[in-house]
Amino acid sequence: MRPLLIAGLAWQDFRNDARLSACAVLALVAVIAPLLVLFGLKFGLVGSLTERLQRDPGVREIIPLGGGRFRAEFIEELAQHPRVAFAIPRTRQIAATAELLLPAHGRGLTVEMLPTAEGDPLLAQVAPPDGLQQVVLSFTAAEKLGARAGDELQASFSRQQAGQMQWRRTRLQVSSVLPLAAFERDGLFASLQLLEAVEDYRDGRAVAALGWQGEEQGSASARVYPALRLYARELNDVEPLRQFFAERKLLVSTQAAQIAQVQSLSRNLDLVFWIIASLAVAGAVAAIAAGAVAAVERKQRELAVLRLLGFGTAALLLFVMLQALYSGLLAAAVAGLLYLLAEHGLNRLFMQVPGEFASHLLPMHYLVALCAVLLASTAAAALGGWRVARIEACQGIRDV
Amino acid sequence: MIRLDGVRKTRGQGAQRYSLEIDRLHLAAGERVALVGPSGCGKSTLLDLLALVLAPDAAQGFALGGEDVAGLWRARQLDRLASWRSRHLGYVLQAGGLLGFLDVRGNIRLPRQLLGLGDDGSVERLAEALDVHDQLGKKPATLSIGQRQRVSCARALAHGPALLLADEPTASLDPVNADRVMQLLLREAEACQVTCVVATHDEALAHKAGLTVLRMACRRDTDGGVTASLERAA
Structure with missing residues (x-):
């Protein structure tokens, strides 16, 4: 098996079937681009809200209510607590x-x-x-x-x-x-x-x-x-510290409710995103697998000739999978560009505070999305392309 | 080069049965023969057996270039069969069998690339010899049938195979072009000392090309099925 030669042949066939390849790419773009926008919104909105909370130390402040009686040793111990950023x-x-x-x-x-x-x-x-x-x-x-x-x-x-x-x-x-x-x-x-x-x-x-x-x-x-003046280290540390004081029958005032609200929004958006993403990915995998099955049927004659020339089953499967990989790569690139346009528009429309975003993705998110697309494309193509194993060289070669 | 003894291949059952029985077919290296006979007499089936793309049901002896093909089929060593096919075999298909996504140069060069052979100028030389040198950059869809056949011949010879099989290489051509393609193919095969087995229904063309003619015939059996065989063994 010569992977580079197979990759070159797969690319030439992919280019030769430009219209069908474009259809496969656009079908994937139709799934990936909305998912990127959805995730960008989730990450951008929740990220901005969380960052806004993080930026304001007042949100992490825990204020004892009523007349307390705190000894210096207790406050010093508290300052050493892993969830405490500052206590005096x-x-x-x-x-x-x-x-x-x-x-x-x-x-x-x-x-x-x-x-x-x-x-x-x-x-x-x-x-x-x-x-x-x-x-x-x-x-x-x-x-x-x-x-x-x-x-x-x-x-x-x-x-x-x-x-x-x-x-x-x-x-x-x-x-x-x-x-x-x-x-x-x-x-x-x-x-x-x-x-x-x-x-x-x-x-x-x-x-x-x-x-x-x-x-x-x-x-x-x-x-x-x-x-005392007391600040939690992270937003997530506020509620445990409130509980710490509650266990000692000390009443404190915190922003835990506001933090919980943002965290709940994040969780709910996560759930919505993953439900939509799961359905979309399942649909995309089914579409790619069906596309691979159709491609094997459509290209049966060419695949039979390749087998006649010495291609083994693995090489033929690689040929089909690489074409799905090319579709995935192009679709990820086009979807990424479309997302960037959408992100620009959404941020212009909805955000006025510098440094905050309505929609935002990190380079890591693009990388993860690309890997996920390539993995799903390859796996789905392998799922649909296993039929190449059944192609015999004597089938179809009389028709080409 | 070719040794077939007691090779059997059957497809279908009852009245739909089709059997090919080759009692003996021995060809020396460099020998050039034509399988001649009417449609359905087993020419293509025999070529597919020789091309290692069809497994025999039974074989007392089946060897190509010293390789025990029957043994490889029994052991289901498909990768070794594919490797042997890739290295030692050239196959000219009736309709050309060219890959539409490659240009003519890419089609002719492909068997060499699969073997990891470098560019030694044989692609251009064969294209020149088979008169398709001015078509090298074109896609097969833009070629005439005659040109496609000549490209197919060039592809079959590009990697210097030991055995050349051709299945009705001139069936789609007019007599003038048929004669020309056959002459070009055999001239190149002779120059490379390649063993040739050409299936054709045109016995006159085979004689004219100087091929040893092997007739294939078929008979209808009592069960309604058909059995094909080589009428005159070589």
Whole structure:
């Protein structure tokens, strides 16, 4: 058997029967192109929705509700949990505000203080503040203060003791400003130590690191936090973490329902796609097999001559299968082009957000589709082409 | 080259039965014979047996070029039969038997390609000798019957076979063209020292071409079936 010679002969016969070959190719295109569009829509829509959820760290946030009592060790353990991306304690809300002033501009603003550290999903590419004197400002806070990275702010913290208002000021350097999408409120991201210092000051305790006077500190390990900032590593980790808290009788608020909705949509579209794909592939396999049977019948004389010239059964079967393979290859290429046109149109019609798609396929999807088409074509042709085994050289050679 | 002893082939049953019985047919290498007889007397069946495309029902002896063909059929060694056919046999079919998807050059070259033989100029030489050299780029459908027959002759000889079989190679041609094709075929076969077995109903043409004539005859048996045989053994 000479595979290259057989491939060449099969191609010449395929070209010679151009009209019939075109019919076989178009029949396959009619199956493959809609499947590509359907899968492109499923992957594009669900992918965009999922990506949108993934992009927003808020969706992965788990917020404890009600007054909690969390110890530092528990939160540290939680931070090591494989499903957790970031966990840090929060001080009491009432002690987590600061009044900021940019002396150069004379503008003041009261902002929410949030503890942060390395790995904070809200900070993304921004480096966390270093030490007690550095902070990261939210976009709106920086805008209102007219502050930029590198500016020095004056922060004031007040407390009421024995009916008297007391103030302490400290200088904070703006290490970075967050993009608007990361945090849309007026906020200041600082190290946990700064927030603990402010909480201590407001509770009337002394803060040695900042030189603020007050009552002597108790044991640091005894500190109990009312809340924490907690982010799941992946969307799929949100629900297990909710269950983790539920098992400990801790009420939390999550976006699990929204995530489940997208995942349910993905599953349902998967089901619809596979049902349609199965029916279409079964139809295509039947059509290719029938085409192979018809081709063997139609080409019986030529196949008999090839057998007379020395072709064995395997060579004849390869001849028939290669022609189905050529149909599959051409059909996959044409269907791919048609899909690209459809994808372009669908994305123009339905998508306005850059980077999001109504219909989208990855190179891997094209490769898998091509392999599936070639496999189905070859298998179906082998199924229909087994009749070549019955062709004897003495049959039909008198007619050609 | 050819040794057939007690070879039997039967098709059908009862009144539909057709049997071919060859008691003895021995041909030396380079010998050229014509199987002559009326339609249905078994010429094509005998050619198919010699072409190894039809299995004998029984054979006391069946050898081609020293190869035990009967044994290969008994052992169902179809690949070896196909290989022998591909390497040593050239077959000119009545209607040409050309492949429509190949041009004339491709048709003539195919047996050589199947054997992995390189281009030694034999395609052009044969096309020239058989007067189809100006048709090499054309598809068989555009050729006349005479041209197709000559292309078929060229294809049968292109790989230098030891045995050339021709089944009514001139049946579709007018007498002038028939004579010409037969002469061209045999001239080339003689030049290559090829053993030739040509089936024809035209005994005069066979004589004129210098072929040894072997007559085939058939008789109707008591069961209504037909038995064909070689009337005069070689």
